[in-house]
Amino acid sequence: MTLKTTPLNAAHRAMGAKMVDFGGWDMPVNYGSQIDEHHQVRNDCGMFDVSHMRVLDMKGEGVRDFLRYLLANNVDKLTMPGKALYSAMLLENGGVIDDLIVYFMNENWFRIVVNAGTADKDIAWMKKQAELHAPQLDIADHPELAMIAVQGPNARAKVWDALPGSRELTEKLIPFSAVEMGAMFIARTGYTGEDGFEIMIPAKAAPFFWATLAEKGVKPIGLGARDTLRLEAGMNLYGQDMDESVGPLESGLAWTVDLKSPRDFIGKQALLAHPPTHKLVGLVLLDRGVLRGHQQVHTAHGNGEITSGSFSPTLEKSIALARVPVEVTIGDTVQVAIRDKMLSAQVVKYPFARNGKAVVSL
Numbered sequence: 229m230t231l232k233t234t235p236l237n238a239a240h241r242a243m244g245a246k247m248v249d250f251g252g253w254d255m256p257v258n259y260g261s262q263i264d265e266h267h268q269v270r271n272d273c274g275m276f277d278v279s280h281m282r283v284l285d286m287k288g289e290g291v292r293d294f295l296r297y298l299l300a301n302n303v304d305k306l307t308m309p310g311k312a313l314y315s316a317m318l319l320e321n322g323g324v325i326d327d328l329i330v331y332f333m334n335e336n337w338f339r340i341v342v343n344a345g346t347a348d349k350d351i352a353w354m355k356k357q358a359e360l361h362a363p364q365l366d367i368a369d370h371p372e373l374a375m376i377a378v379q380g381p382n383a384r385a386k387v388w389d390a391l392p393g394s395r396e397l398t399e400k401l402i403p404f405s406a407v408e409m410g411a412m413f414i415a416r417t418g419y420t421g422e423d424g425f426e427i428m429i430p431a432k433a434a435p436f437f438w439a440t441l442a443e444k445g446v447k448p449i450g451l452g453a454r455d456t457l458r459l460e461a462g463m464n465l466y467g468q469d470m471d472e473s474v475g476p477l478e479s480g481l482a483w484t485v486d487l488k489s490p491r492d493f494i495g496k497q498a499l500l501a502h503p504p505t506h507k508l509v510g511l512v513l514l515d516r517g518v519l520r521g522h523q524q525v526h527t528a529h530g531n532g533e534i535t536s537g538s539f540s541p542t543l544e545k546s547i548a549l550a551r552v553p554v555e556v557t558i559g560d561t562v563q564v565a566i567r568d569k570m571l572s573a574q575v576v577k578y579p580f581a582r583n584g585k586a587v588v589s590l
Contacts, residue, residue, distance in 0.1 A: 273379060277375075281344055283340075283375070285368050312405055322502065
């Protein structure tokens with residue numbers, strides 16, 4: 229099978245990236261030391277190629293009404309142009325099709341960014357629902373757009389240095405909002421627990437912008453560090469921490485589900501009919517070892533399972549997200565089956581680290 233490539237593939241190879249198959253995409257896992265790349269983002273800034281993500285525009289009269297029904301979070305929260313909302317998109321049974329970000333541009337235009345691995349499935353689902361409920365809408369994806377994320381405490385200053393005119397447009401941009409800059413779209417969003425931008429840019433211009441950022445001292449960061457950064461920040465990864473077999477209330481996403489307003493949405497009745505029996509918690513390993521996905525977690529209230537686990541460079545400990553019975557509480561000690569041993573871990577409230585430092589105390 230031929231792997232798909234982003235417009236920055238040649239740039240990654242020129243920078244010495246180790247390339248891997250990531251969901252059918254040829255992507256950089258690191259450019260040397262994954263630990264160094266992780267610390268680079270926490271302490272300074274780094275840039276990520278996230279061009280495998282898909283950008284969709286949903287346009288037409290009644291698009292807000294349609295998104296009210298399509299998404300578990302409530303787009304009525306979006307009143308300022310450029311403002312963004314994080315939401316799950318659910319099946320009728322409450323399972324998670326994908327998690328996504330939706331931007332309100334105007335009453336006839338919402339922009340949506342979906343995950344790479346689920347993009348085709350997402351678009352098919354959206355178009356199917358639109359045919360039934362809002363056939364007047366136009367749903368178009370934009371493969372001609374690349375996306376570069378610049379993250380870290382110095383990220384915004386480095387982007388301003390690399391992109392003339394961007395400071396005036398984005399200095400007052402609040403987190404989780406975006407603005408257009410010519411053919412570019414600059415969002416103050418990210419997947420690392422640090423400040424920064426995610427920048428959508430025409431694919432043909434992406435290599436030049438990437439090179440300009442590098443000239444300004446922004447280091448490239450691979451998917452390996454991206455995963456440890458998002459795990460420390462307590463951010464879900466689709467396919468690991470949630471999928472079509474599990475609902476958002478058991479995946480730490482209750483804060484993204486609006487069950488209070490009278491509106492109906494796909495999956496709402498299933499969520500109301502089946503209160504969660506499990507929940508997502510943080511774990512910090514107290515013994516020596518490494519927490520990994522699918523390891524069994526033994527608690528006084530029944531068994532659970534690690535969904536994402538890794539060594540945390542910021543805490544210098546092994547951490548994980550785990551789905552456990554709802555009766556488990558913060559501060560409990562649980563046992564994790566690692567190979568042929570039972571190792572102790574403490575249940576903590578995540579995130580584990582954000583804005584350059586650890587936020588979990590043991």
